[in-house]
Amino acid sequence: MGRAEEPTIFELSEPGRRSWQLSTTGVPEWGVEELVPAPHRRREPVELAEVSERDLVAHFTRLSHRQFSVDLGAYPLGSCTMKYNPKVCDTVAALPGLADVHPAAPASMTQGWLALLVELEEALCAVTGMAATTFQPAAGAAGELTGLLLMRAYHDAHGEQRRRVIIPDSAHGTNPASVSLGGYAVTTVPSDSRGCVDMQALRAVLDRDVAGIMLTNPNTLGLFEEDIEEIAGAVHEVGGLLYYDGANLNAILGVVRPGDMGFDIVHLNLHKTFATPHGGGGPGAGPVAVSSRLVDFLPGPRPVRLGQGGQGAHGTAPRYGWATPPRSIGRVHSWHGNALVLARALTYIRVHGDDGLRRVAERAVLNANWLRVRLSSIYDVPFDRACMHEVVLAASTLKRRYGLRALDVAKRLLEEGFHAPTVYFPLVVDEALMVEPTETESLQTLEALADALERIASEAGQEGGVEAARAAPRTTPVGRVDEARAARVLIPTFDARAGSGR
Amino acid sequence: MGRAEEPTIFELSEPGRRSWQLSTTGVPEWGVEELVPAPHRRREPVELAEVSERDLVAHFTRLSHRQFSVDLGAYPLGSCTMKYNPKVCDTVAALPGLADVHPAAPASMTQGWLALLVELEEALCAVTGMAATTFQPAAGAAGELTGLLLMRAYHDAHGEQRRRVIIPDSAHGTNPASVSLGGYAVTTVPSDSRGCVDMQALRAVLDRDVAGIMLTNPNTLGLFEEDIEEIAGAVHEVGGLLYYDGANLNAILGVVRPGDMGFDIVHLNLHKTFATPHGGGGPGAGPVAVSSRLVDFLPGPRPVRLGQGGQGAHGTAPRYGWATPPRSIGRVHSWHGNALVLARALTYIRVHGDDGLRRVAERAVLNANWLRVRLSSIYDVPFDRACMHEVVLAASTLKRRYGLRALDVAKRLLEEGFHAPTVYFPLVVDEALMVEPTETESLQTLEALADALERIASEAGQEGGVEAARAAPRTTPVGRVDEARAARVLIPTFDARAGSGR
Amino acid sequence: MGDYLPHTDEEIASMLAFLGLSDLDELFAAVPQSLRLAGGLGLAPGEPEPDSLAHMEGLARANSAADLVCFAGAGSYDHEVPPVVRALAGRSEFVTSYTPYQPEVAQGVLQAIFEYQTMVARLAGLPVANASLYDGASALVEGVNLGAAASGRETVWVSSGVHPHWRACLGTFARGSGHEIVEIPLAGGTTAWPDDPARAGTGSPPGVVVAGYPNYLGCLEDLAAVRRLADAHGATMVVAADPVASGILRSPGEWGADVVVGEGQPFGTALSFGGPYLGLFCCTLSQVRRLPGRLVGETVDVEGRRAYVTTLRAREQDIRREKATSNVCTNQTLMAVTAAVQLGWLGTGGLEEVALRCARGTRYLRDAALGIDGVTPLTGTTPVVRELALRTPVPARTVVDRMAAEGFLAGVALADLVGADGDGSVDADEAQHGLLVAVTERRTVAEINAYLVALDKAVRP
Amino acid sequence: MGDYLPHTDEEIASMLAFLGLSDLDELFAAVPQSLRLAGGLGLAPGEPEPDSLAHMEGLARANSAADLVCFAGAGSYDHEVPPVVRALAGRSEFVTSYTPYQPEVAQGVLQAIFEYQTMVARLAGLPVANASLYDGASALVEGVNLGAAASGRETVWVSSGVHPHWRACLGTFARGSGHEIVEIPLAGGTTAWPDDPARAGTGSPPGVVVAGYPNYLGCLEDLAAVRRLADAHGATMVVAADPVASGILRSPGEWGADVVVGEGQPFGTALSFGGPYLGLFCCTLSQVRRLPGRLVGETVDVEGRRAYVTTLRAREQDIRREKATSNVCTNQTLMAVTAAVQLGWLGTGGLEEVALRCARGTRYLRDAALGIDGVTPLTGTTPVVRELALRTPVPARTVVDRMAAEGFLAGVALADLVGADGDGSVDADEAQHGLLVAVTERRTVAEINAYLVALDKAVRP
Ligand SMILES: Cc1ncc(COP(=O)(O)O)c(C=O)c1O
């Protein structure tokens, strides 16, 4: 099942058919002409698909059978932390007491939500070693831009106009993109032979025009920046701030905190470290935690404890409320951020607790290193030393010898029932295969994954092996997709098919 | 996805791994030896699979991708009424107010459930034209046996010892099986050339030893027994009772009622007519409705209205309670029947209402007849006249000409993304293909199904066509299964594999 | 007006034209005019789905029992059902599929049942389990049918310690099967098996002997004695076992049972006002051809790949018709799949832990409850695991009503199970004053303590 | 202690041995000792999942707002979300997959987004829609970024009728982009566009012009005038539209908008205390290479089968880095899939019906509310569709608090949106006395009547 082509919902449509059923309201049934002034009135109803509920169900259920997911198998997508998403969090996110609350309802009627946010803020501050957190950023990139605006506000407050932000060449694309949107110029520093920031190069670009530096540690090569204290010292010395991209926090939970490393601003990807599901590309949540000197600039309003919370649960006066920091950079979200994602994350944190979060990091790093060693004789390991939660392998030798590219390895792996690793990232590694097993995969799964990767590599040496890999995947709902054509003959909607000759 | 073999959960197991998490109770942690007397104490824990929650999810999610279902496509399985199961009923069945109620809770604390059952009973009586209904039977067969015990109790009450029950040769297997369990001998009457009960033959076997007759109308050939009044008269004349097998009620909802046809006892398959899902084989619900003369014999206790319900919702005294009929045959279920299935059925009935149920029958019969006419030139139609909700086709000509059997047609159809029709039933038709489209399939789906069946038939005439059909299905999770081997080398559990040479 | 029908007016017109009909009524030409309904059924007209949902929600709110902390059992227990089990068992492929008649597209359900059969067989300590029956009572009835067929004798000795409702069902169906059901009374909480048939108030020796383990009052029967009794008469030994208790008790199979039946609701199924539940059925290999219902077996497909299929079909009604071993067709597969998921979640350690926690809570509650003035043990034998019978100075029904006001479903008044006059298990006085209390792993010490405070008040005259 | 980790002690030992390590701490050798946490994080120890669930349920119960009948809107609406939509959008394949980087195993999500893009584009009356942005505010910010890039000018004229929070976000991000945001005040409920830049309190002519449709007070702006204004200055016309209102209103595209943004929460997503929501973004073909975020396009696979893939990737951050049109990576795909399912359920007739029912309820409530003495329209222009602003004699916050006691979330006090001093849309007095009320298709006449009775009491001094 799942291999048959599925027509679009528009092709299943039949005029006059319907799924919708709306409750009986008893409200007078005025006609649209009695309600909407003529010039504003729509002439034709918006044409949407008209299907029966039964066909709606069959359509989307069949589509779901054409989609791989964490629930179907291992997803070793480097930098994405595709760990298991506990089902209990789905139950929490569906609680009417959380899901049916209007964001503008007065604080007195949303004490549960405020308590939840304050509890989560305290937990995230403990995890990062920071003083306060804003929940408004909806994802990591939004957190980055928020962090950069905080950086700007901080320097403005000190009457400084700095223009540059430093980023390592191994940084994730959202980092430079956010820097630009933050109104800063990007200064890139190279990685050294050990895969870490090149100290010399860094010192060379550091001056008082530098607003700060963005790092993720462990970095995108899965390596811990051992000189982090020195880096922090050097950046702070010129008055710059350190920004921590939390996408890789999973590796160091309970082991070391960004705050202790000297970072001033931290964004977290709750959809990575704290197991909130990725939803096919979102939603996530990218809260930003900051050190005390930046608290006054945080976006507002923020959930806060009121007066002496001592009043206890039985006190009638509300114990939580909203407050906007004195020098807030302002809002960065329509409301309070991706609230239901935050509720999931708190659930995950409570279940794991102090001990469990540490175990998460240990197991994640253990799994990644097991794969590194298991595969080091088969694939290139550009930086062959202990890695953290992920390992960057490379197919460069396989490519040189047999013409087997990282892309081919990835596509072949799809046939084995695994999702592919992240390929061609980080950019500094040629033919990169970035593997992040996460802590929730069992040793059996790691062995199966390693065996599959080994098989693929050894097939490359055999007659027709590379051709087979190039032709992969053949057991998936569709074979290799013509991406060039998609860009050349743009068909962004069903309506655009007409002109496209499809 | 779905095509890769899935290991059993036992093969995924690793000693010491776990999914379970139980709440903190604070109850003293006595050891088992302090609680269970030695001779009764288990020596070894029951060995079950030990998997992580993540692997548990992957295992059963992958299994679900190896399973066809109504939600994935049309399921024209004759006699099974595989219509769309509205999702709203899942929501109803999950309401804590219904699902979390203990069956032994006093009536005063379960007024909602009692009101629900009474409302459903009234609706089912209206649909069948009967006086009262018992909800205890968990499925159709249980309803049949209950009905036969009611028949027996009725005759006993009249001091009669009748020994035979009449069944048409086209009857479903559960009918004769139930008759035996009811302590009666089966007398079979043949169908006539028009596919209906042969009146002559019937009269020939009717005498005062006949406790009653079991019929389904429309019968399993999808044909309406036009002589039903005459049949009823004849059976009643010898003092017998008429039992209505409600499996085919879908065809006549709102058109004609078993009670008006002269039936005394009716079982309903809520999992057919009233759209409760089949759950891979169950649960269902087989309530039995009876005419006034049988009410006193119904199983008890039964939900009833108390005194003058006039008290209204605000009345403090409970308005519903339990009562056991004076001459009840006794219990036929541990509790009150498949309650949550009953709640689903009531929801379905309320949404459709008087007008909607009639539409259900009309559309079901319309769809079946459209298929009959569309396919009559391609497949044999043993009884080529207007059918009701299902049509019995046959592959006898195809078999004679090309060696294409009903089984091959069925297996080939699986490759086209449809479930197969019911094959080789009813037994009176050679190479039977029993097709029941149900009312929830759209004309497009009927056309696609008919096209597929036409293609399969025409392929049979072509070079290698039959071989291809014999080799089908090839696109399904597994190919044709060796049923003979399963019976020869019985492996009913994973533990039995050891000895089996697997 | 609501429905889920796809037909547009245009489609109906074209389909009728295709059939050469002028209107929908003509579809029913075969139905004698005299029988056709003139008006409708007399039901209310259809309403939009959200209205119906609101109505059902209203009915649900009217069940105050749902909000009570549950100390009731009697075969239906308030066990932990984690979100993951609901999510997996609720997958629509499992929910909306039919009986696996086409194994090539039903491997999901078939393999899940195969795993279920394995788990249940291990629990029972027997080699074979079927794919489910309706509930505990129907499993018992089928077990007795198999037992009688195996021994070739119709007399059935049933311990009065077997669940009263299950015994009631045995009696009901015996009218059809012709079995002679003889209920053997309890003495001090366990069965007083007569040493000779005459004493059993019946001439004929048993062809089937049935005992509960533990019995419905929570007491542990001497199954070794039952085995000896069965052997003495060449009877089939059927045990109605509590599958959760099996987590810490010696399995019925080890005790020598030929057939083990039980109620599988505790494995992932909600209280559900009594259904749909899950009939567990296990037997020895020698009886497998008498097994009622469906059985899934492992085999291979044409390419030699592992595959599963329903097997030994020749036993079933659709093939054997009046000679079938049972009439069951639709069963409770979804609950069996649910049980497989729940037992997969519990695993070896979890099942033992659940049973142990039930036993601890039961012990804790019993010790304290017996300290309450006038509250005494109903049975001489001390119950273990998760069910116990107390005698309260005021009628148990009064206790249940009073405690509901305090937020507890105190248990089940025995009179509600056996009737006011009692039966072979308890006498009339015990029936009136007997309160059957169950404690599961979900009950916290705080809840139990609060329960005891409420009980102390509720039992005062 | 709880977690979801599969590792057994034996496995950890063997894996460490394989790595030549003696304990888990050695895995972190690269972390300077000086930085390692001596103790833990200072969080409470882990607790079993059911305990955490109980805690979260407790927090949920503490939100009384969830039980109120909702008449609040301001961009978040209480619309019908049928069980079928929750069931389909909740399929775990959609929920637990990542961004479709490997199209061969992501056709499910890709096709669903393709269908979503088509539906949203049709709503807006533009040819292109992206795969989603975070929310309405972020969509507006991206729209303005695109608009400025297209016109090559940084000055942005924003109608004060645009949602106050969205305008606030524009201001925040302008600090980084350097855009000059000029808020144009309302007069009588709609925008009083200045005929020359000087009047706008800014020297420079607009490169981008932004209007709401309807605006946040429920009034219909004259989009023809906005188009003329944009043309006069060679500016990009951006419309922040209510997508449900589009069911009966002329589409922004028809009015000539270059970019249409909006909040997609009304399409199947719960109120959710404000998130996750769905940022809708549409533009003209000429701007497609400036489109922010992901775009799915149709193509073929190697065998010529129809297939979908994310396209025009060269715009995105992972490829263009600092030159990307936007920094968005993770978006709100699941909400987009949900919207596709919800719009599939509504279909042509359903969307129109929902919009119509909102408008009817709004009209009914307004007519009656204005009969209550002291209650007056806040805006000169009459609002239609499903949002209206009333002026209450007592402060609106007081009204909201009083009506909560009667079981209603009466609406949103304008002061909570624009602050006590008001802004370009309302003055301080209006801010204090303005109550923004929303009526959706879910509100019955009984609820509205009860609301009016409560309002009548609540507005008394
Ligand atoms: C290292 C790194 N930084 C930043 C991001 C951006 O986070 P988001 O996708 O939530 O915007 C990601 C996510 O892909 C990442 O891997």
Ligand SMILES: Cc1ncc(COP(=O)(O)O)c(C=O)c1O
């Ligand atoms: C005609 C007929 N009668 C009786 C039955 C038995 O119903 P159930 O499977 O619910 O026991 C069926 C179901 O297959 C049937 O089709």
